Each structure stands twice: as C-alpha cells, then as structure tokens.
Amino acid sequence: MAADAPRSPWRRAGWYGVLTAMSVVVLFPIYTTLVRALSTPASYFREGQPLRPVDVQWDVFSRAFSEGDLGRKAVTSAVVTVLIVGTQLATSVIAAYAFAFLEFPGRRILFSAFMATLMLPIEVTLIANVQTMRVLGWLNSYQGLAAPFLATAFGTFLLRQGFLGIPPDLRDAATLDGFGHLSFMRRVALPLTRPIVASFAVVSFLAAWNQYTWPRAVVTESRWETIQIGLRSLSAATVDQGNVALAAALIAAVPVLALLVFLQRHLIRGLTAGAVKG
Amino acid sequence: MSRRAKDAVLGWCLLVPSAAVFAAFVFYPLYRLVDLGLHQRNRFGTAERYVGPSQYVDVLTGEEFRSGLWVTVRFVLLTVPIGLALGILLAVAADRRLRGIKVFQTIFSSTVASSVAVASVIFLVLVNPQIGFFGDVRFLSLAHTDSALRGIALSAVWANLGLTFIIVLAALQAVPEEIDEAAVLDGYGPVRKLFRITLPLISPTLLFLVVVLVIFGFQAFGQVEILTGGGPAGATETLVYKIFNSQQPLDQGEGAVMAVGLFGLTFVVSLLQIALLERRVHYGR
Numbered sequence: 001m002a003a004d005a006p007r008s009p010w011r012r013a014g015w016y017g018v019l020t021a022m023s024v025v026v027l028f029p030i031y032t033t034l035v036r037a038l039s040t041p042a043s044y045f046r047e048g049q050p051l052r053p054v055d056v057q058w059d060v061f062s063r064a065f066s067e068g069d070l071g072r073k074a075v076t077s078a079v080v081t082v083l084i085v086g087t088q089l090a091t092s093v094i095a096a097y098a099f100a101f102l103e104f105p106g107r108r109i110l111f112s113a114f115m116a117t118l119m120l121p122i123e124v125t126l127i128a129n130v131q132t133m134r135v136l137g138w139l140n141s142y143q144g145l146a147a148p149f150l151a152t153a154f155g156t157f158l159l160r161q162g163f164l165g166i167p168p169d170l171r172d173a174a175t176l177d178g179f180g181h182l183s184f185m186r187r188v189a190l191p192l193t194r195p196i197v198a199s200f201a202v203v204s205f206l207a208a209w210n211q212y213t214w215p216r217a218v219v220t221e222s223r224w225e226t227i228q229i230g231l232r233s234l235s236a237a238t239v240d241q242g243n244v245a246l247a248a249a250l251i252a253a254v255p256v257l258a259l260l261v262f263l264q265r266h267l268i269r270g271l272t273a274g275a276v277k278g
Numbered sequence: 279m280s281r282r283a284k285d286a287v288l289g290w291c292l293l294v295p296s297a298a299v300f301a302a303f304v305f306y307p308l309y310r311l312v313d314l315g316l317h318q319r320n321r322f323g324t325a326e327r328y329v330g331p332s333q334y335v336d337v338l339t340g341e342e343f344r345s346g347l348w349v350t351v352r353f354v355l356l357t358v359p360i361g362l363a364l365g366i367l368l369a370v371a372a373d374r375r376l377r378g379i380k381v382f383q384t385i386f387s388s389t390v391a392s393s394v395a396v397a398s399v400i401f402l403v404l405v406n407p408q409i410g411f412f413g414d415v416r417f418l419s420l421a422h423t424d425s426a427l428r429g430i431a432l433s434a435v436w437a438n439l440g441l442t443f444i445i446v447l448a449a450l451q452a453v454p455e456e457i458d459e460a461a462v463l464d465g466y467g468p469v470r471k472l473f474r475i476t477l478p479l480i481s482p483t484l485l486f487l488v489v490v491l492v493i494f495g496f497q498a499f500g501q502v503e504i505l506t507g508g509g510p511a512g513a514t515e516t517l518v519y520k521i522f523n524s525q526q527p528l529d530q531g532e533g534a535v536m537a538v539g540l541f542g543l544t545f546v547v548s549l550l551q552i553a554l555l556e557r558r559v560h561y562g563r
Contacts, residue, residue: 002375003458004375018371019376023382026385026388029397092296094295094296095292103286104285104290106290120304120308123496124308125537126537128534156296210395211393213497242406248399252396260388260390268444271390271441
C-alpha cells in the first residue's frame with residue numbers, strides 16, 4: 001500500500017524535500033568517507049573538516065591495493081564466498097527436497113535438528129570450532145574459512161517452503177511420465193522455484209562476503225586474511241594511512257553494492273523472506 | 279526394494295551432506311563447549327583437570343560474565359529501539375507514489391551493502407578526535423568509558439538501517455489497498471492511520487525485526503574490536519568479545535562457560551523467532 005501522490009505541487013515538493021534530507025543523512029557517512037579517502041591526510045589536519053576533497057588523489061585506490069595487499073585478500077574472499085554460496089545451494093536444495101517430497105522415518109526429528117542449528121550461531125561455538133580447525137590443521141586455509149558454512153538451515157527452510165508450493169498433481173503427473181525423484185528435482189522442482197533459489201543465493205553471497213568473526217578467528221597469518229579482516233589490519237595502522245583504509249572500505253563494499261543495484265529484486269526478496277507474510 | 283524403502287534411502291542420502299556439516303560444526307562443538315566448561319587447563323594446554331559444574335556457577339555469577347552481559351544488553355538497548363524507529367521513519371516516508379521514489383528507496387537500502395568491518399572503519403574515522411567530522415562530539419567519544427558504547431552503537435544502527443528499511447517497506451507494501459481506503463473514508467488522518475492501523479497491521483514483521491536486531495546485538499564483535507578494542511578500560515567488552523579473547527588454554531574453560539551462557543540468551547530469543555516463522559508459514563498457505 002503506497003500513499004498516493006499529493007495533488008498539490010507544494011506538498012509534492014515538500015515530500016521531495018523530506019526525502020532528500022533523509023538521503024543526505026543516510027549517505028553522509030559514505031560521503032565523508034569518500035572525501036577523506038580522496039584527500040591527503042595532511043590536508044585534513046590543515047583544513048579542519050573540509051566538506052569536499054582537498055588535494056584530490058585518485059591513486060589512493062591503487063595504493064589500497066598495493067599497501068593493503070587488497071588484491072590477494074579480495075581473491076581469498078571471492079574464493080571463500082563462491083565455495084560457501086555454491087555448496088550451500090547444493091546442500092540446501094537436496095535437503096529441502098528430501099524434507100518436502102520424501103517420506104521416511106526420522107524426518108520430523110531431523111527437521112527439528114536442522115532448525116535447532118539456527119540457535120547456534122558461530123559466535124557461540126567459536127572456541128570449540130577453532131579447536132577443531134587447529135586439530136585438523138585447517139587454520140589459515142580455504143577449507144577452514146568455509147567449512148562451518150557449507151550447510152544452512154535458513155536456506156533449507158526457504159527452499160523447502162518453495163518446494164511445498166508446487167502442486168502435488170504436478171508430482172503425480174511427472175511420476176506417470178516416468179520421472180524419478182532426481183529428474184523431477186532437476187527438471188521440474190528447481191525451475192519452478194528459481195526465484196527463491198536466486199534470492200537465497202544473493203543473501204548467501206551477502207552474508208559470506210561480509211563475514212567478520214569467523215575469518216578473524218581462523219586466520220592467524222596475514223596472507224590468509226579476507227578483505228574484511230584486511231580492513232581491520234589497515235585501520236589499525238597509523239592515522240597517516242587513514243585515507244588508504246577508507247579507500248579499502250569502499251572497495252570492499254563494491255561487490256555488494258553491485259548486488260544491490262543489479263539484483264535488487266532478488267536481494268530484497270531474500271532479505272524479507274520470513275519477515276513479511278504473503 | 280519397495281518404493282517406500284527406496285524413498286527412505288534417497289531421503290537420508292540427500293540429508294547426509296547437511297547433517298554432516300551440522301554434526302561437525304554445530305552439534306559436536308556444543309558438546310565440546312559443555313565439556314570444556316567442566317574442565318580447567320593449565321597455561322600450555324597440556325593438562326586438563328575436571329572441576330565440574332562449579333566452574334559454571336563461578337563464571338556465570340562472576341564479574342567477567344556479568345559485565346560482558348551488561349555491556350551486551352546495553353548495546354542491544356542502544357541499537358534496537360533507535361534502529362527500528364529510524365527504519366520505520368524512512369520506510370513510511372519512502373512508501374508513496376512519487377516520480378523517482380525508486381531512487382530514494384535504493385539510497386535508503388544502501389547501507390545493507392556495508393559489512394560490520396566497512397561500517398566500523400567508516401565510523402572510526404568519523405568519530406576520530408583529530409580528523410573526524412564528529413570528532414568533537416563528546417556524546418559519541420570512543421575515548422571515554424561512559425560514551426564509547428554509544429559511538430559503537432551509532433555505527434551499528436547505521437549499518438543495520440538498510441536491512442530494517444527494506445523489511446519494513448516490504449511489510450508496508452503488503453498491506454492491502456482496501457484497508458487504507460477504508461481508513462481514509464473513516465476520516466483517519468495520516469498520523470492516526472499510521473499508529474492506529476498500519477503499524478498494528480505490520481506488527482508481526484516488526485516483532486520479527488526486533489528479534490533479528492536483538493540477535494545481531496548479541497553477536498556484536500567486529501564493531502567492538504575495530505572501534506575500541508574493548509576499551510577504554512574494558513568498558514565496551516561485549517560477551518562475544520570476551521569469548522573471542524578467552525581462547526588461550528588457561529582461559530578456555532571460562533570462555534566455554536560464557537559461550538554456553540550466550541547460547542542460553544540466543545536460545546530464548548530464537549525460540550521466539552521460530553515461533554514467528556511458523557506463524558508466517560501458517561498464514562501464508
């Protein structure tokens with residue numbers, strides 16, 4: 001339900017004024033970040049709080065890559081993110097299919113156990129999981145960064161809901177046509193739930209790329225840092241590199257901003273899943 | 279093999295990959311935590327001594343856990359109500375038919391792209407006493423014990439604003455047109471309509487959001503580490519910050535008990551979340 005456009009042009013102008021003011025507030029931190037990133041550190045001491053860049057230096061972005069070793073960290077983040085998203089899709093699709101279409105003893109208990117994992121975020125199990133990784137020799141490795149996130153109850157739940165929305169008649173017809181479960185999943189169920197799969201993939205990407213606590217715990221050598229952990233290392237460096245850290249922060253946000261711009265519909269549907277009925 | 283038996287075998291096979299991950303990285307660690315909490319280790323982790331449930335009593339009633347819990351609860355109180363109110367404000371403003379409204383909606387959603395680390399680095403500079411735009415604002419100063427948590431909370435509110443906006447806007451847009459028209463016919467003004475009709479109608483979504491934001495608050499770690507390192511004088515050490523920093527063999531027992539305590543907190547709030555999810559499913563079908 002969207003409020004109708006006000007008839008009077010004055011009121012319309014008023015709403016544009018309000019919305020613009022709100023946009024300024026929301027974007028202000030990003031704007032000052034851009035200004036600070038582009039200005040030399042010396043200039044902010046000299047000029048106080050400039051509201052536009054002074055002594056603009058576009059090379060700060062390339063310096064973020066060289067000084068912060070951002071290229072390597074972005075690749076690490078990308079590899080881990082692709083591993084997590086790809087595997088989560090596979091494990092959730094097949095688990096969701098089992099819960100939605102197959103009858104077998106223990107199904108309800110297993111479903112409850114899956115849902116219970118939602119109550120055990122990585123922050124709770126952190127100490128024990130780091131120990132496991134140490135024992136396995138997986139500290140500072142791709143497997144260590146990705147392993148705890150290769151299955152997800154949220155994704156399983158979401159896809160199961162999608163599968164349950166498929167009319168039973170369709171399954172019966174497919175059985176008559178000689179479709180086994182696996183071909184029904186691949187050729188009917190998945191194509192029908194593609195929007196849900198896409199939304200889930202986008203949200204899974206967002207979460208994996210933006211992770212902080214687990215990579216921080218399982219990485220002890222700087223060459224294994226993800227881009228998020230690299231931001232911390234850069235910001236912990238001295239003030240005269242403040243602009244480099246800010247440039248790095250902007251770079252780290254680019255992939256997700258791209259999602260927001262190009263896959264907004266999927267992102268929004270994924271984020272609102274479970275929140276809004278209907 | 280009968281069809282039933284075949285189905286059962288296939289069902290189990292399809293669940294094995296997820297179940298294996300959960301067993302290894304969710305349920306086994308939970309058992310391990312409980313066990314760690316019953317033991318004390320020496321500095322090098324070479325010897326382990328059973329101390330029993332007394333360690334749970336000591337830690338959960340001790341100063342460390344209580345202060346971590348208090349900081350965490352204050353962080354939740356500082357972030358959730360304000361964050362929710364701002365999200366509602368933006369969503370109500372952006373939920374109208376105006377040319378170009380999509381642009382504003384994208385701007386308001388934009389902070390969803392910022393991770394904990396990105397938001398923290400941005401606010402670290404914003405509140406920096408020497409170079410930050412809010413450097414002179416004593417109310418947000420990270421250098422004082424009474425205000426540091428507020429500075430951290432501000433960065434979290436901003437970072438979560440995009441998500442809150444997106445969810446509230448979706449809920450507003452799902453309210454049927456007729457209800458809106460009926461309210462107008464009944465002579466409700468915009469403000470009264472909002473508080474008497476619209477917000478009560480979307481209250482399940484708002485409740486869901488509260489749960490999500492509270493859980494985010496419980497998990498706060500990166501913001502604390504980047505912005506204050508737990509300081510000044512430990513004033514911003516949240517539970518997860520303390521847990522993260524008790525991984526040395528000597529502290530592990532204590533850390534494990536604190537983690538079990540955090541689980542208790544999360545458990546209560548998650549039960550509420552699952553109840554809401556199920557209700558949503560029930561209504562939806």
